[in-house]
Amino acid sequence: MAYALITGASKGIGKALALELAAAGTPLVLVARSKDILQQLSAEIGLNHKVDIKVFAIDLLSEQAPEKIYAWCVEQQLQVGMLINNAGVGVYGKFASSSIDKQVSMLALNQEVMVKLTYLFIPLLQQAGKAHILNVSSTAAFQSMPYFSVYAATKSFVLSFSRALRQELKRKKINVSCLCPGPTDSSFFDEAGYEGVGNDINYVKMTPEAVAKSALRGLEYEYAVIIPGFSNKIGAVLSRILPEGLTVKAVSYLFRPR
């Protein structure tokens, strides 16, 4: 069986996807910076499932990281049939007083790394027969988001790119799906600097496990866009039909710094 390569597999949504795929018997390549956590996860999976797990610890923002991952997979002669571009970060706060270095690193991780990995792995995926690319975007992709301004823009990029690539790769028998979770209970908000004001959205947060289940169900049906959870689906519809100005004001009110 072909491997699923998951970036950002050490925690949150990536880890939940790894556990779900392993339970379904899919061998995995787990990628993130935290080697110890990845090895621990690999051992944990090994206790319950008979699947091969490879760990590749790397900072995706380090020089030539996507190329190194690709070269390693080729060297190991791994047949990769699923690429899950999940690693991503957010930066919360007023843009003008935020750290531009953090914003630029986020652009690189959320967009460039995803594009490069996708580009490099297409030939390998093609060899797998039927293959999948799952790009992790967000419901943030559906409207502009004050105080998450650059983050939301990166996720719109992921969504737009995925939709276009889906069409291009149809003939190559590579399905491209884009996962758009809403607020999810992971370390994402703390890492983004949203701690302290995050309680407002705690009641709508889904678990990473529920997001992962929904993602894999959506992949089975090869949906173009997968939106886990009923309220997130409603939100996506509303952002399409409500006037843009109103949506942005509402988001601004919800996420304003207190």
Ligand SMILES: NC(=O)c1ccc[n+]([C@@H]2O[C@H](COP(=O)([O-])OP(=O)(O)OC[C@H]3O[C@@H](n4cnc5c(N)ncnc54)[C@H](OP(=O)(O)O)[C@@H]3O)[C@@H](O)[C@H]2O)c1
């Ligand atoms: N949580 C939400 O509310 C939410 C909603 C919509 C979309 N998303 C998206 O879902 C994806 C996963 O987020 P999450 O919620 O699961 O967040 P998370 O728990 O913070 O996980 C982020 C993952 O990315 C990895 N990562 C971060 N920077 C990296 C780097 N430079 N190199 C390699 N790996 C790196 C982290 O591993 P290491 O720290 O070990 O490197 C971790 O495994 C992201 O793309 C995020 O934008 C999240």
